[in-house]
Amino acid sequence: MRLATLRNEPDSAQPSAAQPFAFKLSNVTVAYRSYQERPSSLKETVIRFMRTGKMKHYSTFDALNDVSLEINKGTVLGIIGSNGSGKSTLLKVMAQVLKPTQGRVVVNGSVSSLIELGVGFDPELNAVENIFLNGSLHKKSNADIKSRVDHILEFAELHDFARTPIKYFSSGMAARLGFAVAIDINPDILIVDEILAVGDERFQAKCSTVFQNFLKSGKTIIIVSHDMSMLEHTAREIVLLSRGKIVFRGDPHHAIGMYRDKSYETALQG
Numbered sequence: 001m002r003l004a005t006l007r008n009e010p011d012s013a014q015p016s017a018a019q020p021f022a023f024k025l026s027n028v029t030v031a032y033r034s035y036q037e038r039p040s041s042l043k044e045t046v047i048r049f050m051r052t053g054k055m056k057h058y059s060t061f062d063a064l065n066d067v068s069l070e071i072n073k074g075t076v077l078g079i080i081g082s083n084g085s086g087k088s089t090l091l092k093v094m095a096q097v098l099k100p101t102q103g104r105v106v107v108n109g110s111v112s113s114l115i116e117l118g119v120g121f122d123p124e125l126n127a128v129e130n131i132f133l134n135g136s137l138h139k140k141s142n143a144d145i146k147s148r149v150d151h152i153l154e155f156a157e158l159h160d161f162a163r164t165p166i167k168y169f170s171s172g173m174a175a176r177l178g179f180a181v182a183i184d185i186n187p188d189i190l191i192v193d194e195i196l197a198v199g200d201e202r203f204q205a206k207c208s209t210v211f212q213n214f215l216k217s218g219k220t221i222i223i224v225s226h227d228m229s230m231l232e233h234t235a236r237e238i239v240l241l242s243r244g245k246i247v248f249r250g251d252p253h254h255a256i257g258m259y260r261d262k263s264y265e266t267a268l269q270g
């Protein structure tokens with residue numbers, strides 16, 4: 001896993017502070033290539049071409065299929081769904097690290113995202129060096145970063161490992177550093193994919209306090225998780241994804257109930 005902390009400046013031409021939404025996704029489709037077995041010889045390639053008239057050995061499928069979603073500012077939105085349903089793809093589109101094949105994404109505010117462990121970090125560098133690296137990626141001055149290093153290490157509880165190359169960090173330690181760096185940017189919108197699940201209970205409690213403070217200041221959190229009890233306590237509403245489509249959006253208790261009894265999958269098949 002890699003961990004991303006990205007900051008997207010508000011798109012001043014489109015939304016403004018007066019507008020109530022954090023994200024507006026309109027008819028977003030993300031198509032990926034799905035590879036079939038590669039022909040092992042020229043002869044096979046020729047036979048395949050003669051049979052199908054095609055040289056390519058892949059087809060495309062939609063990881064997100066015509067998704068429209070408006071998310072208000074100041075909310076905690078949970079995203080759930082089975083493995084491969086498109087949750088991380090949706091977060092990547094929101095964080096603008098992935099351009100949709102079709103559709104439009106409007107973001108209203110600065111975004112900090114923890115989508116994959118390691119993005120924005122160099123495994124060979126130690127924690128402090130990585131804090132500098134990440135700060136410079138966000139165009140912060142050295143003096144500015146220097147003044148934040150202690151605070152970041154303290155939040156992540158990694159003072160004792162400040163000079164350890166992060167390739168030796170456990171996944172929980174890497175997630176703590178990533179989270180500490182991401183929230184230090186003080187974004188309007190925080191996007192988190194599963195990563196906090198690898199933190200221990202104490203760290204998770206700390207994150208939950210951060211979330212509460214975030215919300216009090218009118219900020220927005222989008223969180224993907226398989227931890228239903230955490231989401232039931234944290235999320236104001238939940239989006240349930242199935243095969244790249246939103247099958248439900250609304251009350252967390254209802255969404256989790258649907259997800260658990262899988263009734264939506266049979267409904268989709270039928």
Ligand SMILES: Nc1ncnc2c1ncn2[C@@H]1O[C@H](COP(=O)(O)OP(=O)(O)OP(=O)(O)O)[C@@H](O)[C@H]1O
Pocket residue numbers: 032033063081082083084085086087088089090
């Ligand atoms: N870069 C890629 N190239 C091709 N297919 C991809 C790529 N990234 C994701 N996919 C496919 O897109 C679909 C959705 O993937 P995604 O990672 O969004 O699922 P997810 O809901 O986050 O799953 P999980 O719960 O396992 O994290 C999957 O079928 C996956 O194999």
Ligand SMILES: [Mg+2]
Pocket residue numbers: 087088089193
């Ligand atoms: Mg995922």
